[in-house]
Amino acid sequence: MDKRLPALLLISVFVVATCGLIYELIAGTLASYLLGDSVTQFSTIIGVYLFSMGIGSWLSKYFDKNILSWFIQIEILVGIIGGTSSTLLFLLFEHIASFRILLYGLVSLTGILVGLEIPLLMRILQDRFEFKDLVSKVFTFDYIGALLASLIFPLVLIPYLGLVKTSYLFGILNVAVALFVCVNFKREIPAAGYLRSASIISIFGLLVGFVYSETITSFSESMSYNDTIIYSKSTSYQRIILTKRGKVLRLFLNGNLQFSSDDEYRYHEALVHPGLTALPEAKNVLVMGGGDGLAVREILKYPQIQSITLVDLDAGMTSLFQKNNMLVELNKGSLLSPKVKVVNADAFTWVRNQQKKFDFIVIDFPDPSNYSVGKLYTNSFYSEIKGLLAENGIMVVQSTSPYVAPRSFWTVNKTLESVGFHTVPYHNYVPSFGEWGYIMAMQRQHYKKPVQFPAGLKFVSKESLDQMFYFPGDMTKVETEVNKLNNQVLVKYFEDEWGAVL
Known part of the structure; x- marks a missing residue:
């Protein structure tokens, strides 16, 4: 086996941790946009997400065979669900009476899958490091990834990419980890060709979503406002929407009318x-x-x-x-x-x-x-x-x-x-x-x-x-x-x- 693979797997830990926290931040921000800009939204989203991660970690003990294969499949699922979740929530917000059920359902599902990732990665790496080194290295990369996510989310991602494009980008990164593991461990993975193809198709689909994210965002927001949207932008602090009907302009911040x-x-x-x-x-x-x-x-x-x-x-x-x-x-x-x-x-x-x-x-x-x-x-x-x-x-x-x-x-x-x-x-x-x-x-x-x-x-x-x-x-x-x-x-x-x- 290539001696570089353990180090590359640790980099995967970093990517997985970053993606996991980004999904959590996206869910909290999106909930505050749609349901009201309140600390309650972030608090409940974080609580549900962390609880779901705990469930995922507990469930990881039942994965006994073909751990690499399971890890790849989970990464693909996390990428698809996490990458498309903001699009689904924006599109369905105006059409589902029990929107909170959908929101917390997606948050829970993402959290469970993310909770499975690190335990499975540790089991993949257990034969390549001593236990004390394994724990210290995995959690070091995990926490560094979390720090990076918490810094770039408000300073870079939201102002320059927005929620939808950010979701797709990190969905692509998750699936890229799956593809990396699939290619480099193909001899140890049953049906490696199938999983490789699934990864490539998923990346392509998420890439299409990333490219057309502005169109998706504009379409979803147009269903939430009665007037024509003539300007929309996410800053580091809020979502600014300007609408027009005839000569009347209306300004909305995080969905709340500021003036007409x-x-x-x-x-x-x-x-x-x-x-x-x-x-x-x-x-x-x-x-x-x-x-x-x-x-x-x-x-x-x-x-x-x-x-x-x-x-x-x-x-x-x-x-x-x-x-x-x-x-x-x-x-x-x-x-x-x-x-x-x-x-x-x-x-x-x-x-x-x-x-x-x-x-x-x-x-x-x-x-x-x-x-x-x-x-x-x-x-x-x-x-x-x-x-x-x-x-x-x-x-x-x-x-x-x-x-x-x-x-x-x-x-x-x-x-x-x-x-x-x-x-x-x-x-x-x-x-x-x-x-x-x-x-x-x-x-x-x-x-x-x-x-x-x-x-x-x-x-x-x-x-x-x-x-x-x-x-x-x-x-x-x-x-x-x-x-x-x-x-x-x-x-x-x-x-x-x-x-x-x-």
């Missing part, structure tokens, strides 16, 4: 003008989130504003709204203004390194549907950002719906109050979203409702502002807890309240 161009002005006018109009001397403004530039568009209607700092995590988002002609027209080129500085950074860490004071701060983050966003609604974050607000300044926070999610809305209010802010809650109606809420916060209670607004506003006026500050009985204040980093009660409130109506 026919009524977004109601949201953004209400977000900016009740606070900023009350600050005639405001010069420096901070916008956190709002990478679409629509809040910045409203702020630029005030000629006294000298500088606007926009902090948004996703460079893919801000770049899109700086370069796409339709979107630049929608935000009036706000992100290209010389007054605007765009910073792509995590707001939670960014605020800790700032000393500049801002007269007006807009917090326009996505809804707190997961812990990574929920941390931006905690008392810890508000304590940090309080230091950036000028003594006579005003901050406004988008705070979800006080009608659909009253506990969520009033939790934001209570959390702001817990760090010493004086708050002024208000709301308005946006047809695409329903009743929506905002909270103004300030160092001291100095807010006076403005009586005059910039020319050209479509919605905000003295009369509409009076309605915004009135909370009827079905939106009155409710008792909640403070949202803290160590409890994140807001995320639970949000999931419970919105989950009941979606």
Whole structure:
């Protein structure tokens, strides 16, 4: 036997481990895209996957004969199922009532097959290494492969390949391992020719899927949206979808509607003008989130504003709204203004390194549907950002719906109050979203409702502002807890309240 084969088999361990973790990450990411961007999705997917791997490892003891042959067949199956799983889930999402059964079924099947791989490989290698060397080498390559997968998945694979193409690529790698073993151990494998042909055919099929993955993704996404998709891209942080029907543009992040161009002005006018109009001397403004530039568009209607700092995590988002002609027209080129500085950074860490004071701060983050966003609604974050607000300044926070999610809305209010802010809650109606809420916060209670607004506003006026500050009985204040980093009660409130109506 070729003396290089044991070393090459250890490389196979590395490839198998990398592929296995990639499938797990794909399943978790896909679940968050389709079922809601929540830590719950990743937690349950990881739990089911690891449990299934344990079942696979336990089942490996029943494979007594023709271990090489079994290993090759399992690698082919893992490659086919893992490689095509994202395509199947995307295509069937809109057509299967019990989608979670299909999702967890595929995750379980993949996990069982992946759980079989390493035990079988160790038995193949047991006559070629001493036991202590075998264990150390196999698990060293296994863990290195896992590390590589965890690094390249968010940094390289999702931004540049996307979920579907990544699935096919690693399916090809799995089957390539099967083909390698089949070719190099053909004398020890019954029906080696058959298995070699099966490997080659599987690689070819997965390669076709890889080449046409963009077509597959576009087709599957077109079934999930009522309007025509004109732009789609996966960044390191989210899936961005832009649709169009007639003149109406709609932006979706991870499947969640962010705005509709026919009524977004109601949201953004209400977000900016009740606070900023009350600050005639405001010069420096901070916008956190709002990478679409629509809040910045409203702020630029005030000629006294000298500088606007926009902090948004996703460079893919801000770049899109700086370069796409339709979107630049929608935000009036706000992100290209010389007054605007765009910073792509995590707001939670960014605020800790700032000393500049801002007269007006807009917090326009996505809804707190997961812990990574929920941390931006905690008392810890508000304590940090309080230091950036000028003594006579005003901050406004988008705070979800006080009608659909009253506990969520009033939790934001209570959390702001817990760090010493004086708050002024208000709301308005946006047809695409329903009743929506905002909270103004300030160092001291100095807010006076403005009586005059910039020319050209479509919605905000003295009369509409009076309605915004009135909370009827079905939106009155409710008792909640403070949202803290160590409890994140807001995320639970949000999931419970919105989950009941979606």
